[in-house]
Amino acid sequence: MAxxxxxxxxxxxxxxxxxxxxxAKKDSKAVNWLPVQQVExxxxxxxxxxxxDVYTDWCVYCKLxxxxxxxxDSVRQYIAQHFYAIKLDAESKAPISWQGTEYLYKExxxxxxxxxxxxxxxxxxxxxxxxxxxGAWQVLPGSFTATELEAALKYYGSKAxxxxxxxxxYRQFSGSWKN
Numbered sequence: 001m002a003x004x005x006x007x008x009x010x011x012x013x014x015x016x017x018x019x020x021x022x023x024a025k026k027d028s029k030a031v032n033w034l035p036v037q038q039v040e041x042x043x044x045x046x047x048x049x050x051x052x053d054v055y056t057d058w059c060v061y062c063k064l065x066x067x068x069x070x071x072x073d074s075v076r077q078y079i080a081q082h083f084y085a086i087k088l089d090a091e092s093k094a095p096i097s098w099q100g101t102e103y104l105y106k107e108x109x110x111x112x113x114x115x116x117x118x119x120x121x122x123x124x125x126x127x128x129x130x131x132x133x134x135g136a137w138q139v140l141p142g143s144f145t146a147t148e149l150e151a152a153l154k155y156y157g158s159k160a161x162x163x164x165x166x167x168x169x170y171r172q173f174s175g176s177w178k179n
Contacts, residue, residue: 031070031079033087036096042084049156050131051079052086054115059125061143072146074177075153082157090115090125130156150177 031053034042039050053070055062069075079085088096089112093105096114103114111123118129124141130152131137140152151173155161160169 029071029076030066031076031085031087033085036086036088036098039084039086040098047133049083049133049159050086051083051153052088052118052129052131054088054090054119054125054127054129056089056091056125062126065126065143068179069144069146069149072177072179075146075149078153078157082153088112088115088118090123128152132156132161133159134162145179146177147175147179150175 033053042048043050053062053065055066091105091110092112095105096103096112098114103112103117105112106116109116116123118137119127119139119141122139122141126143128140128144128149129137130140138152138156151170152166154173155166155169
């Protein structure tokens with residue numbers, strides 16, 4: 001009986017509550033996700049770090065982030081001011097060209113080659129990839145709230161990553177964003 005109750009509540013959560021969150025936040029604006037080619041064109045004029053949201057259509061936590069984190073005013077405004085944002089469907093079959101290399105969908109693995117490269121082969125949905133102006137890109141696997149994401153966004157958005165390591169930055173960091 002307990003297993004039936006747990007399954008019932010999990011089903012209720014995934015089929016009723018999560019879509020309800022999306023409906024409740026429809027009037028909020030979300031992050032301005034840009035096409036890959038547009039980001040490359042913009043970077044020729046003004047360099048900024050790039051944030052890539054790697055998701056799939058079937059991922060419940062991806063949808064939860066779409067309904068909450070990406071519609072949070074603080075997150076949305078900070079990304080608009082300091083980043084170029086790309087939303088990458090990891091199962092897209094369309095070719096993607098990035099920095100002179102063309103990436104294709106890998107039928108064998110059912111995932112796009114650019115997602116494999118960005119996630120360094122560790123495929124987790126959702127995952128955020130932050131590509132700084134200088135240095136190696138950072139993969140943040142999993143779902144994040146606005147408050148959980150604030151330190152990482154500000155670390156790269158302020159270019160603190162070019163001066164100090166994240167642990168030192170985080171020790172002195174004081175967040176202010178609300179979920």
